[in-house]
Amino acid sequence: MSETKEIVASETGSDHKNVVVVPQSGPEREAIVKRLKLKLDLRLVPYLSLLYLFNALDRGNIGNARLAGLEAGTHLTGNDFYNALSFFYFGYTISQIPNMFILKKVTPSVLVGVTMILWGVCSTSMAAAKNYSDLVATRFFMGIFEAGVGPAAPVILSFFYLRDELAWRTALFYGSSTFAGAFGGLIAYGVATNLSHASLAPWKLLFIIEGVPTLFLGILTIFILPNSPQTLERWFVTPEEKQVAIERSSTGHNVDSSLLDKRQLLAAIKDYKNYFSCLIYIGLNIPLASYTSFLPTIVSEMGYTNAKAQLMTVPPYACAIVTVFSMCWFSDRAKNRGFFVAASALLACIGYILLISSNKIGANYAGACFVAMGLYPIIPLMLSWVANNNVGHIKRAVSIAMLNTFGQCFATVGTQIYKTKTAPRFFVGYGVCLAFTVVMIVFAIALSLILKRENARRDATHGTPKQLTPEEQQEAIKNGIYDNDPSFRYFC
Numbered sequence: 433m434s435e436t437k438e439i440v441a442s443e444t445g446s447d448h449k450n451v452v453v454v455p456q457s458g459p460e461r462e463a464i465v466k467r468l469k470l471k472l473d474l475r476l477v478p479y480l481s482l483l484y485l486f487n488a489l490d491r492g493n494i495g496n497a498r499l500a501g502l503e504a505g506t507h508l509t510g511n512d513f514y515n516a517l518s519f520f521y522f523g524y525t526i527s528q529i530p531n532m533f534i535l536k537k538v539t540p541s542v543l544v545g546v547t548m549i550l551w552g553v554c555s556t557s558m559a560a561a562k563n564y565s566d567l568v569a570t571r572f573f574m575g576i577f578e579a580g581v582g583p584a585a586p587v588i589l590s591f592f593y594l595r596d597e598l599a600w601r602t603a604l605f606y607g608s609s610t611f612a613g614a615f616g617g618l619i620a621y622g623v624a625t626n627l628s629h630a631s632l633a634p635w636k637l638l639f640i641i642e643g644v645p646t647l648f649l650g651i652l653t654i655f656i657l658p659n660s661p662q663t664l665e666r667w668f669v670t671p672e673e674k675q676v677a678i679e680r681s682s683t684g685h686n687v688d689s690s691l692l693d694k695r696q697l698l699a700a701i702k703d704y705k706n707y708f709s710c711l712i713y714i715g716l717n718i719p720l721a722s723y724t725s726f727l728p729t730i731v732s733e734m735g736y737t738n739a740k741a742q743l744m745t746v747p748p749y750a751c752a753i754v755t756v757f758s759m760c761w762f763s764d765r766a767k768n769r770g771f772f773v774a775a776s777a778l779l780a781c782i783g784y785i786l787l788i789s790s791n792k793i794g795a796n797y798a799g800a801c802f803v804a805m806g807l808y809p810i811i812p813l814m815l816s817w818v819a820n821n822n823v824g825h826i827k828r829a830v831s832i833a834m835l836n837t838f839g840q841c842f843a844t845v846g847t848q849i850y851k852t853k854t855a856p857r858f859f860v861g862y863g864v865c866l867a868f869t870v871v872m873i874v875f876a877i878a879l880s881l882i883l884k885r886e887n888a889r890r891d892a893t894h895g896t897p898k899q900l901t902p903e904e905q906q907e908a909i910k911n912g913i914y915d916n917d918p919s920f921r922y923f924c
Contacts, residue, residue: 452671452672452675453672454672454675454676454679461676464672464673464676465676465680467673468669468673468676468677468680469593469597471668471669471673472592472593472677473601475658475668476588476589476592476657476658477589477601477604477605478604479653479656479657480585480588480589480605480657481604481605481607481608482608482649483544483548483581483585483649483653484581484582484585484605484606484608484609484612485608485609485611485612485615486548486552486612486642486645486646486649487548487551487578487581487582487609487612488608488609488612488613488724489612489615489616489642490551490552490555490574490578490642490643490646491520491574491578491724492612492613492616492724492725493555493616493620493638493639493642494516494517494558494571494725495724495725495726495727495728495729496616496617496619496620496638496728496742496745497558497620497635497638497639498513498635498728498729499620499624499728499729499732499738499741499742500620500623500624500633500634500635500638500738500742501633501634501635502635505633505635505636506561506562506563506564506566506567507562507563507564508564508567511848511851512564514847514848514851515564515568516564516567516568516571517571517721517725517844517847518844518847518848519568519571519572519575520571520572520574520575521575521721521840521841521843521844521847522572522575522844523571523572523573523574523575523576523579524575524576524578524579524836524840524843525575525579525836525837525840525841526576527575527576527577527579527580528579528583528833528834528836528837528840529830529833529834529837531543531547531579531580531583531584531833532583532584532587532829532830532832532833533829534580535584535587535829536825536826536829539659540584540587540588540657540659540660541653541654541655541656541657541658541659542654543580543584544580544581544584544650544653544657545650545651545652545653545654545655545657546580546650546654547577547578547579547580547581547650548577548580548581548646548647548649548650548653549646549647549650549651550573550577550650551573551574551577551578551580551646552643552644552645552646552647552649552650553647554570554571554573554574554577555570555574555639555642555643555646556639556640556643556644556646556647557570557643558570558571558574558639558643559635559636559637559639559640559643560636579836582836583832583833583836585602585605586598586602586605586815586816586818586819586832587819587825587828587829587832589601589602589605589819590819590828591660591661591681592658592661592677592680592681593680594680595820595923596764596765596767597764598764598816598819598820599760599763599764599769599812599813599816599817600757600760600761600763600764602760602812602815602816602819603756603757603759603760603761603809603812603813604757605812606756606808606811606812606815607753607756607757607808607812609808609811610749610750610752610753610756610804610808611749611753612749613724613727613745613746613748613749613752613804614745614746614749614750614753616642616745617728617742617743617744617745617746617749618742618743618746619638619641619642620638620728620742621739621742621743623637623638623641624738624739624742625739660681661674661677661678661680661681662678664677696824696825696826696827696830697826697827697830699824699827700822700826700827700830700831700834701830701834703822703827703831705821705879705882705883706818706822706831706834706835708875708878708879708882709814709817709818709831709835709879710834710835710838710839711838711871711875712773712810712814712871712872712875712876712879713814713835713836713838713839714838714839714841714842714868714871715777715868715869715870715871715872715875716777716807716810716811716814716839716868716872717839717840717842717843717846718842718843718845718846718849718864718865718868719780719784719803719807719846719864719865719868719869720807720808720811720843720846721843721844721845721846721847722846722847722849722850722861722865723803723804723807723846723865725846725847726850726861727745727748727800728741728742728745729850729855730800730850730858731744731745731797731800733855733856733858734793734796734797734856735793744797747801748800748801748803748804748805749804751801751804751805752804752805752807752808752809754805755776755779755805755806755808755809756808756809756812759772759775759776759809759813760772760809760812760813760816763813763816767923767924768880768923768924769813769814769816769817769820769880769923769924770817770876770877770879770880770881770883770924771876771877771880772809772813773810773813773814773817773872773876774872774873774876774877774880776805776806776807776809776810776813777806777810777869777870777872777873777876778806778869778873779802779803779805779806780802780803780805780806780807780865780869781806781866781869781870781873782799782802782806783798783799783800783801783802783803783804783805783806784799784803784862784863784865784866784869785799785866786798786799786802787799787800787803787858787862788859788862788863788866791857803865806869810872814835815832815835817923818831818832818835819832820922820923821883821915821922821923822915823915823917823920827915845864846865849861849864849865880924881924883922883923883924884924886922887921887922887924890918890920890921893918894918894919897918897919897920897921898919
């Protein structure tokens, strides 16, 4: 017979208390967990994925707008376009850590919803840009507001899913950026071929069509995005499912309730493992930033017309969708991150080698596909890796913010390496990106080996790890132990 536990839960709007009996093991418990995960998988993950799709769509559509006449329409000359790309990342970088602290002071639905509304305003306003200054201003503030969604999502997901369930769900979330790349190309092609208007240039239509839905989604998010297991609605889960969600969250080291724990902040800053992760993420963001912004230009330089080039940006992203989901699915089951990060980076290496070594359109296009297949899985793998290996809300949130801050700082490099004068072969851009994919491989393998050695040391010193109770976890966090607790084992 299953071990059970009685939980007293107060129903909102009632004067009595209901006793909820939740099995702690056995088939009944497994059935409740299965129903709960299915409900979360059908509501939380798809909705966050939809939000990030528009995040990526609004961020990357400037590359498509360039082929649709943006530079001529805003009178850009010289390096103006490259600098406008960089200003987005300046804004994105400076708002990373502040957003993580705001996430502890307001509900996730409010933070994500409000920042969506604000970046939707910026994205749509780009259609009104008349010159370089207008474009830079809108891109800068869009970067500030877009930082409220991407870094917050892994933290939100970690409230609802266990450590070995996280990469696959994070992949579904960040995988939507590959859908955004595909849809962006299709939308740009449709605008260029079917919606040209004498009084409204195609690039302006593109910003409006992709920016306005973000405004409405932001408003909707404030009301429907789940904030925590404790606030799951009665229409969505049963009392038993809600209690199991709370218990699962506590086993995921989500028991600290402090708004600002300076010790956790310092612990994140002092943790050398976070700097290994940051170096890997720097290696990712330089080629990734250049890829999303310049793929339409790269494809057009292969000999396609501007309209056809918009359409030909779709297949590389379609290929990336396959590797994002497959890499993260196997990573969760293997409970390993480093190997899959290195394997993904190796795919990107192959792509850049093809782009550098051949002047044939077929080989170059295959190279572009390999690059997408290699780069995009690393985003969810790295974010889930950092979330897995940091205990405490503040330490986890700051660690993810550090990852994004370092990465986005160097993303500005990626916006400057595909100069027009180096077309059509772009040797400098491809060479820089190839070098940083090698950096990813080296540091991913090194970090994985370091974590394996530390796990082995703890096994030898302390024996088989035990599952801490929520009270023991709270005590460990209170005492500043975090992931140094003898019972904690890292994902390698």
